[in-house]
Amino acid sequence: MSAAPMDENVNPALPEAVRALAEADFGTVAQRFSSAGFDVALPAPGILTVKSAGADAARPAVLVSVGVHGDETGPIEMLAWVIEALSRTPRELAVDLMVCVGNIDAIAAGKRFIDADLNRMFRPERGALAGTAEAARADALIAATVDFFKDAGPVRWHLDLHTAIRPSHYPMFAIVPELIADEPRRKLIDWLGQAAIGAVIMNPKSVGTYSYYSSEHHGAAGSTVELGRVGTLGRNDLSQFADASAALDRLLRGQPDVPARTAPHVFATARQVIKLSDAFTMSVGRETWNFTPMKKGDIIATDGDTVYTVEHEEEMVVFPNPDVRVGLRAGLMVVRIG
Numbered sequence: 001m002s003a004a005p006m007d008e009n010v011n012p013a014l015p016e017a018v019r020a021l022a023e024a025d026f027g028t029v030a031q032r033f034s035s036a037g038f039d040v041a042l043p044a045p046g047i048l049t050v051k052s053a054g055a056d057a058a059r060p061a062v063l064v065s066v067g068v069h070g071d072e073t074g075p076i077e078m079l080a081w082v083i084e085a086l087s088r089t090p091r092e093l094a095v096d097l098m099v100c101v102g103n104i105d106a107i108a109a110g111k112r113f114i115d116a117d118l119n120r121m122f123r124p125e126r127g128a129l130a131g132t133a134e135a136a137r138a139d140a141l142i143a144a145t146v147d148f149f150k151d152a153g154p155v156r157w158h159l160d161l162h163t164a165i166r167p168s169h170y171p172m173f174a175i176v177p178e179l180i181a182d183e184p185r186r187k188l189i190d191w192l193g194q195a196a197i198g199a200v201i202m203n204p205k206s207v208g209t210y211s212y213y214s215s216e217h218h219g220a221a222g223s224t225v226e227l228g229r230v231g232t233l234g235r236n237d238l239s240q241f242a243d244a245s246a247a248l249d250r251l252l253r254g255q256p257d258v259p260a261r262t263a264p265h266v267f268a269t270a271r272q273v274i275k276l277s278d279a280f281t282m283s284v285g286r287e288t289w290n291f292t293p294m295k296k297g298d299i300i301a302t303d304g305d306t307v308y309t310v311e312h313e314e315e316m317v318v319f320p321n322p323d324v325r326v327g328l329r330a331g332l333m334v335v336r337i338g
């Protein structure tokens, strides 16, 4: 997958730091970190690593990814400003850092993806997704991720920053793999609270996402973090990211935590609704807000002989989308546990 130039008509007034990150151009920030004595590398288009010269296992390894879906632009803007500020005082970087701009061509096109959803390809079995433009990109991201974490110490993070398609009763929420060990998971959820994330969904099983991959294969405290809604690059209201941006800045500078305003509500996954065939229909529309409650016995979706029904007294629907490819997740049902 090549790095296509941004369409300047999207927003000609795009600030330089944002344009550079969206175009996966790390030239200026890479130069600043390099001048400060860090080992800086660009292992593939859209990927920057900044490591301390000389291995230091006490140093956390933090991977921050954005733009895995090309139309989810708010986190690109937020991260651009965090990295821009940090690169101006580069010696304050207190972690080994990997910054990853996921689907560069989809960002340029202002689309979620070009051929297929990149965030379903971080698993060995790709089925019909093999051979797509995004499959090659996933391979490049996986190779860089393996390399980044291979000599890392025990403290490993992966924050994969997204935005949701539809409105949400929790505007900011996160999906956290259940397999993360207790202590790093507690620290991650604590950080998510500081970032003003209102809800955390515990996920027991991979659907091929990048953050689950990093947790499962590299022992990272990984999370997909949903920061508001999709928007046009350069036109996002950055005030909504103030707490998330400050929390990320503190993490990268090794600064002390601050108390979260409120701890996130915690949800268990009741079921991942998988689209099994073209006969799949959902009883909730794709415009249904995330965390909309449904009652026991309500039909969520039907797919031939398979009927997905609400089994708990109340379950909430997240990411309802009947338009995904066959074999992929068309929705997530969650129950509140904390």
Ligand SMILES: O=C(O)CCC(=O)N[C@@H](CCC(=O)O)C(=O)O
Residues within 6 Å of the ligand: 069, 119, 162, 163, 164, 165, 166, 175, 209, 211, 212, 223, 224, 319, 320, 321
């Ligand atoms: O709003 C939507 O329907 C999708 C937003 C989004 O991209 N969410 C991620 C969540 C990944 C995870 O479950 O960890 C995705 O679907 O890839």
Ligand SMILES: [Zn+2]
Residues within 6 Å of the ligand: 068, 069, 072, 162, 163
């Ligand atoms: Zn996304």
